[in-house]
Amino acid sequence: MKLFKKGKLALLAGAMAMAVSGAFGSFALAADVTINMAVPDWPPTRIMQDLANKHYKPKSGNNVTISLDFIPWPNYYEKLAASLTSGEEKYQMAVSDSQWLGAFIEGGYYMKLNKFIDADPELQAIFKDLHPNLVASYSTYPHKTDNFYGFPQMPDVLVTYYRSDLFCDAGEQSAFKAKYGYKLACTPAEMSDTDWDQVRDFGEFFRRSSGDSLAGQTLNDDFYGIAYQAGIGYDFNTMQINGFIWQHGANIWDETKAPTGQALGVVNSPTAVKAFEHYLSLLEFMPPVVKTGTMDIFKTDELFREGKVAWNIQWIGFGESAISAETSKVADGTDFAQMPGLRNDDGSITRWSNIGGQPFVLTTWNSDLVTQESVDFVKWWLSSDTQHMFAAAGGQSGLQSVHTTDAYMDYRPWNHAFGPQLNWQKDVWHIPEFFELLVQQQQTFDKAITGQISAQEALDSIAVFQDELLREAGHIE
Amino acid sequence: MSERYQHRQGLIAQFISENRGPLLVTPALAVLVVMNIFPLLWSFGLSFFKYRANRIKEPEFVWFKNYVKVLNDPNVWDRFQTTAMVVSIDVLLQLVVGFLLAMLFEKSFPGRRVLLMLVLTPMMLSFVAVGAFFRYYYEPTFGLLSQAIKAITGETYILLATPEGAIAGIIFADMWMWSPFVMLLVLAGLVSVPKHLYEAAEIDRTSAWRRFWTITFPYIRGLLLLAILFRTIEAFKLFDVVWIITEGGPGTSTETIAIYVYRVAFQYFKTSQSAALGYILLFAVIVLTNLYLFFVRQRAAEEGG
Numbered sequence: 001m002k003l004f005k006k007g008k009l010a011l012l013a014g015a016m017a018m019a020v021s022g023a024f025g026s027f028a029l030a031a032d033v034t035i036n037m038a039v040p041d042w043p044p045t046r047i048m049q050d051l052a053n054k055h056y057k058p059k060s061g062n063n064v065t066i067s068l069d070f071i072p073w074p075n076y077y078e079k080l081a082a083s084l085t086s087g088e089e090k091y092q093m094a095v096s097d098s099q100w101l102g103a104f105i106e107g108g109y110y111m112k113l114n115k116f117i118d119a120d121p122e123l124q125a126i127f128k129d130l131h132p133n134l135v136a137s138y139s140t141y142p143h144k145t146d147n148f149y150g151f152p153q154m155p156d157v158l159v160t161y162y163r164s165d166l167f168c169d170a171g172e173q174s175a176f177k178a179k180y181g182y183k184l185a186c187t188p189a190e191m192s193d194t195d196w197d198q199v200r201d202f203g204e205f206f207r208r209s210s211g212d213s214l215a216g217q218t219l220n221d222d223f224y225g226i227a228y229q230a231g232i233g234y235d236f237n238t239m240q241i242n243g244f245i246w247q248h249g250a251n252i253w254d255e256t257k258a259p260t261g262q263a264l265g266v267v268n269s270p271t272a273v274k275a276f277e278h279y280l281s282l283l284e285f286m287p288p289v290v291k292t293g294t295m296d297i298f299k300t301d302e303l304f305r306e307g308k309v310a311w312n313i314q315w316i317g318f319g320e321s322a323i324s325a326e327t328s329k330v331a332d333g334t335d336f337a338q339m340p341g342l343r344n345d346d347g348s349i350t351r352w353s354n355i356g357g358q359p360f361v362l363t364t365w366n367s368d369l370v371t372q373e374s375v376d377f378v379k380w381w382l383s384s385d386t387q388h389m390f391a392a393a394g395g396q397s398g399l400q401s402v403h404t405t406d407a408y409m410d411y412r413p414w415n416h417a418f419g420p421q422l423n424w425q426k427d428v429w430h431i432p433e434f435f436e437l438l439v440q441q442q443q444t445f446d447k448a449i450t451g452q453i454s455a456q457e458a459l460d461s462i463a464v465f466q467d468e469l470l471r472e473a474g475h476i477e
Numbered sequence: 478m479s480e481r482y483q484h485r486q487g488l489i490a491q492f493i494s495e496n497r498g499p500l501l502v503t504p505a506l507a508v509l510v511v512m513n514i515f516p517l518l519w520s521f522g523l524s525f526f527k528y529r530a531n532r533i534k535e536p537e538f539v540w541f542k543n544y545v546k547v548l549n550d551p552n553v554w555d556r557f558q559t560t561a562m563v564v565s566i567d568v569l570l571q572l573v574v575g576f577l578l579a580m581l582f583e584k585s586f587p588g589r590r591v592l593l594m595l596v597l598t599p600m601m602l603s604f605v606a607v608g609a610f611f612r613y614y615y616e617p618t619f620g621l622l623s624q625a626i627k628a629i630t631g632e633t634y635i636l637l638a639t640p641e642g643a644i645a646g647i648i649f650a651d652m653w654m655w656s657p658f659v660m661l662l663v664l665a666g667l668v669s670v671p672k673h674l675y676e677a678a679e680i681d682r683t684s685a686w687r688r689f690w691t692i693t694f695p696y697i698r699g700l701l702l703l704a705i706l707f708r709t710i711e712a713f714k715l716f717d718v719v720w721i722i723t724e725g726g727p728g729t730s731t732e733t734i735a736i737y738v739y740r741v742a743f744q745y746f747k748t749s750q751s752a753a754l755g756y757i758l759l760f761a762v763i764v765l766t767n768l769y770l771f772f773v774r775q776r777a778a779e780e781g782g
Contacts, residue, residue, distance in 0.1 A: 078743050085530040085746075103746070107531040222618075222633070232726040288617035292637035293726040308618055432531075435744045447728035450638060 033058075033373045034065045037093040037360070038080050041070035043320050044154035045095060047393045048381070055389070056380055064373050074233075084109040089365045093374050095153050095358045099235075101141045103432040104361075105149055111362040113139075113148045116375050123375070126382045126399070131155070134398040137427040138359035144256050150359030151378045152398040154317065157421040158243070158339045158353050159414055161304055161322055162191055162311045165333025166206065169215040176205055188416060191337030195349055196278065199311070199340050202226055203285025206310040224287045227303055228313040231296025232446040235438060238428065239354045240313065241279050241445060246352030246426055247342045248275035253437075253466055255429050259477040263466035268459035276455040280448060293446040305329060313339055315356045319414050320394045336414035338421050355425040357396070391415070398422075433473050440465045524752035531746040543753035553754065555729065556737040557761075559644075563733060564712040567648045571708055572701065574652060575659025582660065583667045597661070599654045608721025611650040615722070640730030643723050647731055650718050655711070659704045666697030698776065706769040710762055734758060 039045035045068060052066040069091070071079045077100065083090050084104060096104065104110045117123045127135060127148075134155050139148045166172055168186040176184035180201050185191040206225035208214050214223055229236045242252060250272035253263040266272075287303055289295045297314060304312040305321065305328040314322075321327040322334050341351035362374050380386055387397040391411045396418055397403045403419045429437060441462050448458040470476040493500065524543055526536035547553055582593055599607065617623040617635040626634035636642045674692045683691075716735040719725065725732030738758065742751035 081531065081743065081746070103531055106533075108533040232728075233724045288623075288633045288635050288638075291635050292615075292617070292643075292723075293728075294612075294637065294723065303618065306619075435746075439740060439744060443726070443729050443732075446726050450727035452640070452728055452730075 030061055030063060031369060032063045032065075033370060034067055035092045035370065035374055035377060036067050036069060036090060037095065038076075038083065038091045039068045039070060039095040039153075040073045040076045040358070042073060042317060044156075044317060044390075044395050045070065047390060047395050048153070051386065051389055051393070052377075055386070056377065058373060059376055060373065062369075062373060064377070066377060077234075084363070089363070091363055092366050092370050093360055093362055093377075095360045096150065097358055098137045098150070098355070099428055099430060099434045099438070101149055101359075101361075102430045102434060105141050106432045109363055110149050111364045111366065111371070113150075113362070113375075114146070116371075117148055120375075120379075122379055126151075126379065129399045129401050130382075131398050131400055131403075131422045133355065133422055133425040134357075137355045137425065138357070138398075141430055142255065142258075143427070143430045150361045151382060152357065153360040153381070154357050155355075155396050155398040155422070156315045156317050156357030157355065157418060157425060158239070158313050159316055159417045159421060160191055160194070160311065160337040160339055161314050161319075162335055162337065163307075163330055163333050164335035165330070166215050166310050167191070172205075172215055176201075179205065185337075188335055188337045188413075191335070192417060192420075193349070194337070194340045195343035196282070196340055197343070199226055200282060200285065202311050203282060207285060221308070224303075224309045225285045226282065226311045227286050227290075227295070227300045227309045228282075229295065229297050229300055230283060230286070230290050230293065230449050231299065232293045232442055233296050235428070235442065236296035237293075237445045237449060238438060238441055239356070241276060242354040242426070242428060243339070243352055244275040244279040245272050247350050248272070248278065250275050252428065253470065255431055255475065258470075258475045262476060263470055264463050266463070267466060268456070268463040273456050273459055276445075276448070276459060280455060283449065291450060293450045304334075316396060316414055316418060317356070319412060323413065334413075336417055338417045341424075351421065351424040352426060353421065353424055355427050431473070431475060433469060433475075436469055437466060520752045521756060523749050524756055526749050528749040529746050530748040536749070539749075543750045544757070547750060547754045547757060552729075552737065553734070553757075556732055556734040559730070559732060560713060560715070560734045563644060563648060563651075563715060563731075564709060566644075567651050567712050567715075568705060568708045570648065570652045571656045571659050572704065574656040575704065576663050576701075578656060578660040579663035579667055582664055597657045600657045602654070604654075604717030605721060607650060607654050608718045611646065611653075611718070612722050615646050637723060638727070640727055643727055643731045647715075647719050647722055650722060651712065651715065654718070655708060659708065662700045662704045663697050666700040667693065670696045699773070702769060702772060702776075706766065709765055709769075713758070713762055713765070 039048070049066070049068045052068075056064070056066060058064040077097070080091075080094055080096070080100075081104075084094075085107065096110070101110065105112075117127060127139075130152060134152050135148075136144050138152050138155075139150045141147055141149050164186065167184055173184050173186065182198075183190075184202075184205075185194050185198065203225035206214075206223065208219055208223040210219055210221050212219050212223075229240050231237060245252060248271050250269050251266055253267055254261045283290050286295070287309060289299060289303075297318070300309075300312050301314060301318050301321070303309045304314070307329045319336065323331050325331040328334070339351060339353050341349040343349055360378070362371060366374065381390075382399065384399065384402055387399050387402045388407065391397050391402065391408055394412060396415075397408070400419075402408055403415070403422075409415050428434075431437075444453075444458045444461050444465075447453045448455055453461075467476065523536070525538060525540060527539045527542070528534075528536035578596060582589060582596075602610075613619065614621050615623075615636045617633050622636060623634045626632070636646050670693055675688065678688045678692060714735050715733050716739065719731055719733055719736060723731045725736050734754075735758075738751055738754050741747050741754060
């Protein structure tokens, strides 16, 4: 009886609490939530901040502030790593290079997302709509498994930037035809149908000295035909060399085959050596800074925008500055195409390339409320409307339902190249030892780029180093 | 109430008066302990554990394993060799240039003050500014050096294309920045030489070389040793300028030991191994410092004798 009375009291109190919360629910539930996000400082994240400020309305009704901490690219990894490992728990989300997934997941900093995806049909629909190469590269760890950790923030691929004012010039067209016996590519469609042999010819043809004529103008400085990244810093030669290696049919050490997949004999296979020699053979047609091993993506971008080079391979993320008259001397005469590849016997082109861009991730110390708000923000970001706004402002969308539309093609002059190029993307390693593998490889490639060692010696050295390191780490048995 | 208050005030004043020295030193000591001594001891302890800052695993005590690993790492010895070469040539050139500049500025001439300020400017710039400046200076497409040589030879000049050229480029940049520091020290020595010694030497018709060797040099010898010490220790830690100009390349030809420590600590996240390497580096600097002190004491003994 006493128990019954107590139960009745509890019920009464519960009912009163529900009534009160119902009556004042709109006040009680509107919590203040701040999501601090570490992001690299470049246009795609600036656009995200702008769109979030203007258009993001949380479904929960909470007061959510999306606060982006813009960190310069060159020291982004170190800053993010220092914050994550210091225990300060400053960031609730972060934009992360896909290669860092292993290191920070093993460290316990990036949150596994499977339970949210499994419980949310909206997220499942998003994942179905995302290009599978992006899901594999940006979301999964171990690579290509069903463990999901990231969502695409800004997918990026390497494409061709070229001076259409020079390539389409009638005088240059006829001179090229007379010298090489075929038409010089002019339109984006023609340029997208370009193989490396043609690129070599571009390099040779457009190399001019001070005093020579170029498209009817007399040059007062040297001019160069082609450029692609060949820098010792971060991943600035690996990203291009990997493309050559995959296009030739060779491979890098394949983490999905661990622990039986080998580095020795794979990394330095005869085909890989041939591919690397192919990459090296085109360097002679590039600006002289390539011989110093410091021609990274920032240098090739600068050379292109300064009008020193006719043709360049670059990430799409640099496109805005190339077509803006405020930052580019060649803004009016620039066009875009897919990255070249190896021509097959049937005339098709094999275009494998290393993926760029970044996923964003959630951190493990978030409360349930912050996690839910972060997931809601991701859902808003990856909604069709937001992705169209992002693309219209100069970003890229990984949603197939967005990047295949006619409207998408019209947003920016490089967008026609993005979708088809996505089909040819692979990624470098995601394991925690990524940076050790990368630094040794970058330095050894650099020795070959600067002529200190041969392609064979470089790949032999890389293979031996990787074999030792990966065995020690238990990735090769 | 008032009496008790006055009594308390008196006690405080007495305490302050009796402990003025320790009280003045305490804040500085506290900062030193928190910012230097504690991290130093902590990292020393860490060097005996197996620990990576980017992993959740608990640190595991491994005795001297990290030191053995570091000392058996061929990369460490290679980077030490590179550093030793850069340091020896760099410091020697800084001494020569700094000394010559000091000889120049010892005399008074029109515009001396303005010129002296200009010469001192490089050492006041940030490392990043100097690195960025020289990166563009050496750049073969836009750079001043290449353009100047091309105007004479007609060929583009690519200084950083070879390991030797890259080392020369880094040494020149560091020398440009720090020779004025050596000049300042030497100049302080030169102005302290009593003028009557030179007058007496002139009366005795001694040669310029003998005047320098017997009068000038003894006054600047101590300061030159100090310059060697400071510049050697600093050059041993050479990082920023190299990182910006070559990032250690071509290949690894300009990668100094400081850059390697950075890679091990913050790129590979081998935290305890980098701590061990840091202590080996510290040991090397302590050895150099003691060598300097040995020479100073030897000099003092000679003078005393």
